[in-house]
Amino acid sequence: MKEKHFQHKEWNSTSNSTSVYSYTSLAFMIESFSIPERSLKNQTLEPGMDNVGSIMDIVERFNNFDSLDDKMNRMKRKLIELESKEYDISEELKYAESLLLKKRKRSVENWLRNVESIKSQVQQIEQKVEERKWHTNLLLRNSVDTLITEVRELIEQSNFAEGLTLEAYENNREVALLTRKLVGQKFQQNKNMIWEWLMNDSISIIGIYGMGGVGKTTLVTHIYNQLCNHSGIFAFWFTVSQDGSIHKLQNDIAKTVNLDLSKENDERKRAAKLADALTRRNNCVLVLDDVWNHFLFENVGIPVGVGCKVILTSRSLEVCRRMDCQEKIKVEPLSHEESWELFMDKLGYGTELSCQIKGIAKSLVKECAGLPLGIISMAGCMREVDDICEWRNALVELKECKGGHDDMKSEVFHVLRYSYDKLKDYPEIQQCFLYCSLYPEDYKIRRDQLIEFFIDERLIEMNDRQAELNRGHTILNKLENVCLLEGGTNYIGQKYVKLHDMVRDMAIQIAETSSPFMVEARVGLKDLPEEEKWKEDLVRVSLMRNNILNIPPTASPRCPRLLTFLLRGNRNITSIPDCLFAHMNRLNVLDLSHTNIETLPDSISGLRSLTCLLLRDCTRLKYVPSLVKLEALRRLDFYNTAITELPHGMEMLVNLRYLNLDAKTLKMIPDGIFLKLSHLQYLVVHELNLSAAKVRVQEILGLRKLETFKGQLHDINTLNAYVRSRDDGGPNNYLLLVGLGRLKSNFLYGKAVCLHQCNISKSIGGEDLLELPKDVMSLYIQQCHDVTSLCDVSSLKKTTKLRNCLIEGSNGMKRLICSSSCRLKLLRTLESIYLTDLMNLEVLIGTDGDAPLVIRKGTYFSCLKEFSIFGCPKVKSLFMPALLLNLQNLEKLQVHNCEEMVEIIADTSEEDKDWEATNMIIISSLHKLKDLRLGNLPNLKSFYNTRIKMSSDSLRHFTVVNCPKLKRIPLLDAASSSPPCLQKVRVHKNWWESLEWDHPNTKNVLQPFCEFFKEKKGNCS
Template identity: 30%
Template sequence: MHPDICKLAEAVVEECAGLPLTLITIGRAMASKKTLREWEYAIEVLRQSAASVLPGVGKEMYPKLKFSYDCLPDERFRSCFLYCSLYPEDYFIDKDELVDFWIGEGFLDKHTNLSSARNQGHFIIGSLINACLLEKGHRNDRVKMHDVIRDMALWIAGESEKEKFFVKSGVQLKEQPKAKKWEEVTRMSLMGNQIENLTEILECPKLQTLFLGRNDLKVIMNDFFNSMPMLRVLDLSYNVNLEELLVGIAKLVSLEHLNLSETRIKKLPVELKALAKLKYLNLEWTRDLEMIPQQLISSFSKLQVLKMERCGYGCLLVLEEMEHLKYLNVLTLSFKSASELEKASRFNKFFSCAIERVCLEYFRDSRSLNIMALAKLQHLCTLRLSRCWDLEEVKIERNITEGAGCFHSLRTVILDECNHLRDVSWVTFAPHLEELYILDCKGLEEIISEEKLGEVAELKGNSNLFSKLEILHLWGLPKLKTIYQHALPFPQLKEIYIRRCPMLKKLPLNSNSAKGQRLVIFGEEGWWKDVEWEDESTKIAFLPSFRPF
């Protein structure tokens, strides 16, 4: 490196005033700068910005950090970054949810398909992490914002002429807040509060984003949305007391993204047909939803994403309407019987769409389930079997050929209250499985049956079992004796969580398992004392991994 750059680097360090986060963030921004002129310019910018800030909180920190914001490649990256400040402080943000919001806002390029747009969104998230403007969450699918970075983002948004944020998220509000100039606000977040009623009309002609999720909403006055003609994104999720969706929502003629998940709404008003631009509709976990008017779903001609996992209204009732939606390419669904699943597989959209999540629940008509139709879904990420009380067996096909791509995208499997299942050997057909949760399955005796693997030629002697597994949660399995008979490498395993599994005495671990990983094993202290180890070196290797409840 040019010797003069060392002196300039010292000057940059001086401008950082000993603040570690500033040093890291600006250091990351300067890592690619190789010439004197770039370093001289950086010092000039840092000094100028310090002088331009009004006295008060953040006058030392924010201008320096803003340099990293200014170094982002373009306005798209900056808008995506500022958007993260709408979430509450210390909030773990779901990456997929965030990217879907960005798509609804129109931040990303016009892509030929949704998958490409999502890939671009995840690329931007990676870039923001590399720039130290976002932090990795405790799970791969989450990110969070450092408190200081979030404050800086809100400061930037407050100084902006283009963007006017009104953010009161996670601050224990009980009533609808007041503001002097609603007409200038472009993005508003009131999520994570205890607001029960929205009874005052807000004159927000420029508002594009409204986060109302995770409140205690019971009443939204019918005219509340009257003066929001530009609104593109509306999030009402996790308002578990919200039972009625009033027809006034039909006034949101620019709406593209509507999230009603985890609400108790009982019906969708037919007036929603006015939402001609709607591209994303989330009805997941709306267990009380009993009525969707005929032809409502098919009227959303631009719909790209429809989420109906654990929706009270049967997915089968709208699958026929989905056939007419030419842009629909992402689905999440629930089925309550094997016959429902079989009927659904006759529809073209069942295979032509990217079905990302499927829940099989309350199965009453089948003791045995062949899920090969699901195995062929190329984009299935999450599969849940819930309360399938009569189900005794999930069949493994004997003649599966290698490279057929069975469960190729499956990352998460959840089983709960499937009391007659004795094993879940079929998960070995998910080569990229990352998370396995098995809860309250009273009859489960083993996770992977060696006998059943022996029946399938391709899996004999398979050393790649659970090669991508990161999280294993076992809870309330009174008959469980083994996970697998032999020790496995578990090269990616980060967390084992075992509770109320009194007969599980041995883990499939040896001294080579999870090498290089910081494995944490959560369990009851009494259970941990009785664990039988393959040898003393294995015991020594994993004793430091234990964390009691």
């Protein structure tokens, strides 16, 4: 066997190289001898071994390398270095993890496991070295070398340049909050929208606001729980509450992040430490629930935008604004269907109601008006109640007692009243809020009319009328912002406010205990309330919009403190007994508007404290007694009454601020009457029709305090005289009417001039036939047939602020603008254009002879927001492509009853060749268009041609009616998704089914937004 090992190779004794034999071969050779290394030197070779040399020579050659012990020492030194690295890393991990901030990266965890493995291997090799034999020496050397290499690599890997940890997201799951399920499509939409904002790096602060009990906290709780389960965000929840302070909030945040601030009292230093702690967490979201007062995030120590986002809930939009919320959502009450779903859910799973009880239950839910807190409270009260009498009693209590159930009072009204109590430092705002409760349930109260009452009641009292109006709007904005009022705009653009039903009940409850009200508005009364309800301490009474047939001739309530009496809207009242006001000597405000009274009782003459007498729309009223004693009167409204002459004693109303004499039957206005009413701030004289009574311009201009004048002037010469005289001063707001035209109600605002059947395009002797105020903002031209275009009205060249232009029934008009070289300034200032019944109108912009039509960006309609065209049968194309570049602000487009209209945006014409080459017929204008309505256009074939590209991202409402030849809607034709803002598509179903689509999926995407008309011809409205 020994010969077998040595017979193939000879040892090269002259070489220091060991390449002839590998370490493995040598080890195998030594191992075959089975001789311990320590006795090898003392062995004598057997005969026959001389030809391979001495084994001692082999050993001597091995001795030229490091000994195994040296290698072991080297390995131990490296291991000590590795263990030091391991200790430092472990300590850092313990610190981060102790704060519940971080979790170790998987790569770090693997590294630590590898270190443990190496340490175990070293222990094993140390034991083998202790027990080694001479022939295992080489194998141990190799193992030690390998371990040394691995130790070195682990040391190199210990740097972890990108850090040791990740955010400890799994800790969030431990703090998910209990909440009720979301009910309603709007809740889900709000939730999705908030989540999108959270995922947007550019949005750091989100505000969620709404009235108390509407579900703000529920919504944000769902968001918070979703954050808790998201593997990328660390979430914190803090309830701020009404009495919260910065110091308390700092303590709450510090406690959550395990930061000790107990020894630090300096607020700035506390904020700095908090900001540092939160910054180190990175990518976290703070939920601040129920914020009542605004504060600066830096004062607290919240590093917004530095890896930190904030969601806050509040009852106040103002708080959201003051705290710089980049995005805001108002949480609205539930719909009727959603309210019923929530009620049944909270009433108990599987509850079945009888048909009779179900009807009562739905009435109960209706009384809660979509307020989740009220619905849940009422469901809790009625759970497991099967006695129909108890259900009926609950409904009566909720309707009549204003506070409803005891549970409702304690749970709901307590929540709602917080918002009212928060205004304790603003008593006049609280009084204005309570005043709103005098109106009927669900009533949309016009802002301007409500503010007039505030002024009448001296809740607002300032130096001039405009300042008072500004203050009134500020108060209503404040009440809207804290969600005690809801705002809106009606179909003709008038702004209104309304009270949520439960907020109104709460307001009445407060008013009944503080300054007693009796509110029986729109409750179906046929007679005056019973005598016992007319308490002597009543301050305000509202019987608005009832069906009171007559007032007993002996009715004389004893209400010596009564200040306000509102009878408006009782159209069945034809007479008022003289004794009705006998015991109301302190009465300030009397509103008899919209009644059918024919005469006013003589007792009116004795109401010396009266400041406001409203007789608006008393169309049968002919007789008004003497007003000579009513010197305190500040507002008097005769609009649309049947009076033929001014009441006796008008000249004595020296404190009158507001006078409306728009009575069509009024025949004569005494000379000099207005000059005696020197405090007048608001005057309306024959707003709609011209009568025998003439307005004397010099009298109007002599009223130095007059701020608003709306009057019918006799002719163009009177208008011109007024305009010339007004240069020396006059009302800032005016509505000047010439001729017998009738105005559209949505045009009655701003500084306006309305011309009916006048010649206005010619000049006489070099002087303009028409002179317009330089500051006119609205112009109404009706049946002025001499006008062929706006360029004919030379006085328009002097106007610089025209915003609105309405042209109706002027058959001479062939084009709105006569030339592309027109220099009218109004082309750059107009915000709305309304064209109707222009039988000969052909184009919007014409050309001078054969001159090419050149439209440059910014020259035409760059401020235009609304364009409407009705009944213009000769117009075939509305906009040329080049004009679109200027319509970047257009929000609403209406086209109706234009029989020859073929296309809304014309195809590229020969004159547009240069424009086509420059712009490649790719347009991204109309990017603000929200509302598009097309109706009764029998020849319309296209909205625009396929070479034009437009975005529909802003479109909200799209309506098409009776456009049978229109087969494609490229504005909506997208392959995969609907326009992001789209809310409603109103069309006929048969027409919708006949449309052709470039992308077959578009129809399915848009279908949920469709609202189909009944299959009959009709206008789009």
